[in-house]
Amino acid sequence: xxxxxxxxxxxxxxxxxxxxxxxxxxxxxxxxxxxxxxxxxxxxxxxxxxxxxxxxxxxxxxxxxxxxxxxxxxxxxxxxxxxxxxxxxxxxxxxxxxxxxxxxxxxxxxxxxxxxxxxxxxxxxxxxxxxxxxxxxxxxxxxxxxxxxxxxxxxxxxxxxxxxxxxxxxxxxxxxxxxxxxxxxxxxxxxxxxxxxxxxxxxxxxxxxxxxxxxxxxxxxxxxxxxxxxxxxxxxxxxxxxxxxxxxxxxxxxxxxxxxxxxxxxxxxxxxxxxxxxxxxxxxxxxxxxxxxxxxxxxxxxxxxxxxxxxxxxxxxxxxxxxxxxxxxxxxx
Amino acid sequence: xxxxxxxxxxxxxxxxxxxxxxxxxxxxxxxxxxxxxxxxxxxxxxxxxxxxxxxxxxxxxxxxxxxxxxxxxxxxxxxxxxxxxxxxxxxxxxxxxxxxxxxxxxxxxxxxxxxxxxxxxxxxxxxxxxxxxxxxxxxxxxxxxxxxxxxxxxxxxxxxxxxxxxxxxxxxxxxxxxxxxxxxxxxxxxxxxxxxxxxxxxxxxxxxxxxxxxxxxxxxxxxxxxxxxxxxxxxxxxxxxxxxxxxxxxxxxxxxxxxxxxxxxxxxxxxxxxxxxxxxxxxxxxxxxxxxxxxxxxxxxxxxxxxxxxxxxxxxxxxxxxxxxxxxxxxxx
Numbered sequence: 253x254x255x256x257x258x259x260x261x262x263x264x265x266x267x268x269x270x271x272x273x274x275x276x277x278x279x280x281x282x283x284x285x286x287x288x289x290x291x292x293x294x295x296x297x298x299x300x301x302x303x304x305x306x307x308x309x310x311x312x313x314x315x316x317x318x319x320x321x322x323x324x325x326x327x328x329x330x331x332x333x334x335x336x337x338x339x340x341x342x343x344x345x346x347x348x349x350x351x352x353x354x355x356x357x358x359x360x361x362x363x364x365x366x367x368x369x370x371x372x373x374x375x376x377x378x379x380x381x382x383x384x385x386x387x388x389x390x391x392x393x394x395x396x397x398x399x400x401x402x403x404x405x406x407x408x409x410x411x412x413x414x415x416x417x418x419x420x421x422x423x424x425x426x427x428x429x430x431x432x433x434x435x436x437x438x439x440x441x442x443x444x445x446x447x448x449x450x451x452x453x454x455x456x457x458x459x460x461x462x463x464x465x466x467x468x469x470x471x472x473x474x475x476x477x478x479x480x481x482x483x484x485x486x487x488x489x490x491x492x493x494x495x496x497x498x499x500x501x502x503x504x505x506x507x508x509x510x511x512x513x514x515x516x517x518x519x520x521x522x523x524x525x526x527x528x529x530x531x532x533x534x535x536x537x538x539x540x541x542x543x544x545x546x547x548x549x550x551x552x553x554x555x556x557x558x559x560x561x562x563x564x565x566x567x568x569x570x571x572x573x574x575x576x577x578x579x580x581x582x583x584x585x
Numbered sequence: 586x587x588x589x590x591x592x593x594x595x596x597x598x599x600x601x602x603x604x605x606x607x608x609x610x611x612x613x614x615x616x617x618x619x620x621x622x623x624x625x626x627x628x629x630x631x632x633x634x635x636x637x638x639x640x641x642x643x644x645x646x647x648x649x650x651x652x653x654x655x656x657x658x659x660x661x662x663x664x665x666x667x668x669x670x671x672x673x674x675x676x677x678x679x680x681x682x683x684x685x686x687x688x689x690x691x692x693x694x695x696x697x698x699x700x701x702x703x704x705x706x707x708x709x710x711x712x713x714x715x716x717x718x719x720x721x722x723x724x725x726x727x728x729x730x731x732x733x734x735x736x737x738x739x740x741x742x743x744x745x746x747x748x749x750x751x752x753x754x755x756x757x758x759x760x761x762x763x764x765x766x767x768x769x770x771x772x773x774x775x776x777x778x779x780x781x782x783x784x785x786x787x788x789x790x791x792x793x794x795x796x797x798x799x800x801x802x803x804x805x806x807x808x809x810x811x812x813x814x815x816x817x818x819x820x821x822x823x824x825x826x827x828x829x830x831x832x833x834x835x836x837x838x839x840x841x842x843x844x845x846x847x848x849x850x851x852x853x854x855x856x857x858x859x860x861x862x863x864x865x866x867x868x869x870x871x872x873x874x875x876x877x878x879x880x881x882x883x884x885x886x887x888x889x890x891x892x893x894x895x896x897x898x899x900x901x902x903x904x905x906x907x908x909x910x911x912x913x914x915x916x917x918x
Contacts, residue, residue, distance in 0.1 A: 345832060347831070347832030347857065348830075348832030348856065348857040349831065349857070404857070498678075498680070498681035498682065499678060499680030499681030504850055504854050505854055506854060507850035507851055507853075507854065510850075511847055511848050511849060511850050512848050512850065514844055515844050515845050515848050516844060517837055517840035517843075517844050517845065517862075519862075520837060520860070521837050521838055521839060521840065521862035521863060521864050522862070522864055523681065523862060524680065524682070524737070524861075524863060524864055525861075525862045526859055526860070526861050526862070527853070527859070527860040527861075528857075528858075528859050528860075529850075529852075529853035529855070529856060529857050529858045529859070530854060530857060531854050531855055531857055
């Protein structure tokens with residue numbers, strides 16, 4: 253099968269013919285039509301990930317058709333259009349993942365290839381209103397956004413929600429999901445075009461976080477935020493603490509700007525804030541995310557599509573950090 | 586009425602005869618038999634509190650007998666033994682207090698006097714197994730511990746709970762309440778006698794937080810902590826983040842050691858931690874705290890008792906920070 257192979261970190265991918273994956277009992281074999289890139293894949297190419305095993309076919313997100321179904325289930329049949337839950341072995345607790353939790357695409361070979369084998373419980377029917385590229389954009393970023401907003405953030409309709417750094421895959425799903433859930437959604441970005449796109453997707457307003465006083469402007473215009481979804485932390489985190497309402501929640505699914513420079517714990521306890529960490533999601537999060545997408549006919553935002561053979565160009569696009577929505581690989585179409 | 590009056594910050598209290606408080610419709614007049622000191626009172630004497638109005642009779646916690654009951658209720662009658670919920674005008678949300686929330690003892694005159702007038706809804710029957718001194722030890726520290734553990738911290742029976750800085754009023758109630766709730770309770774202190782007392786109250790073990798590696802020892806001995814109740818923050822906060830289990834909660838009701846020096850946000854999101862602020866408690870918290878105390882016949886730990894006239898000595902004792910449990914003032918007994 254044609255595969256995008258990472259042979260060494262910090263080197264380009266090679267397009268190689270590889271043997272189709274070995275399957276074990278309970279696996280479903282899927283012929284992939286689309287995959288999407290995640291920041292995680294990029295970190296691995298840079299060697300910034302623990303326990304990297306090479307060579308590896310990366311890729312957590314994929315959509316395609318069932319080639320060989322599995323006797324263990326009857327809701328997944330041959331030729332069915334499916335997507336994959338890439339979060340495996342989460343464990344029994346909804347509070348957090350087990351130590352052996354893993355993501356498809358490391359250490360197991362992932363979706364940047366024509367074929368992938370997936371344990372049946374991680375194979376889901378593809379939402380009928382989506383094409384393969386849209387569906388492939390959904391899994392990892394979608395479940396991360398869903399868990400951050402709902403399972404961890406406990407979003408309620410009518411609340412004020414701030415999504416920082418809109419344009420990134422997770423942030424953009426968080427925007428769409430929060431709008432669907434009836435929240436008043438606000439965004440931040442350093443790019444006015446991204447703010448315009450966010451407003452076209454239902455955001456009420458957007459703010460440039462490079463403006464020193466942006467959080468006071470936001471509060472003056474729209475009041476305090478009940479829920480903030482952030483992946484930056486760093487120096488800007490203090491503004492989020494100020495902007496949070498009494499009893500508010502700040503959920504972080506990343507910290508790309510490093511640790512908060514100074515965390516004013518007096519404000520945290522006096523305002524009774526909850527600073528909540530969130531990582532990817534459980535099987536329940538994934539199923540509920542699909543239900544939300546199906547119910548509200550949500551269409552993932554796609555930044556740009558590339559052929560699998562142009563995988564290196566796709567990663568160049570990801571590296572630019574100017575994208576809005578997901579970067580998708582088309583496979584064998 | 587005899588009163589302990591603060592006329593100027595950073596000066597000793599004066600014992601003065603003051604007119605009994607004016608009452609308004611709905612007030613219950615209480616003849617106090619005991620009051621207890623809180624760290625808040627000390628901060629006010631040092632001028633470290635916003636909007637200090639002088640002269641003031643301090644005191645949030647009190648227990649006594651009803652002199653004049655109120656027509657609005659029939660469960661509080663003359664001569665009844667009562668304690669006072671000092672958290673007034675909390676508001677309608679269980680998530681956080683309203684902006685006009687206030688604590689008895691500033692700006693309203695408090696319990697360091699022979700008489701206090703209290704709106705009827707804040708007057709509760711005194712737990713029948715307690716004397717006045719024990720009951721007076723309970724309100725503000727008890728409700729703060731209750732909210733931190735249960736409403737904010739969501740403690741479940743069988744969980745591992747760490748209470749830092751045991752000996753302080755809130756920490757000691759947190760220890761007793763968590764033991765009553767069936768948790769495995771661990772404590773920290775810099776004082777081995779305090780750890781011994783904590784163990785006599787049901788703690789499974791204690792650690793000296795001045796030992797560099799104390800948190801690794803605790804984890805090695807007893808595993809990770811599902812819930813941590815802290816009022817220090819500061820440099821030691823990083824150890825708490827390390828010691829917290831995946832999906833664990835760290836609740837802070839104070840930050841006496843200042844902001845966390847460095848908050849490793851990667852650990853926060855990967856471990857799906859919840860860092861939760863908590864301040865005092867709602868009327869519901871107060872009622873539920875009383876129910877817990879009544880059900881488990883919990884007896885507040887009293888460090889030392891002083892006569893009201895010796896209020897300055899009582900504050901000297903509080904300032905030493907060597908106490909275990911509450912410092913109590915006896916009034917007119």
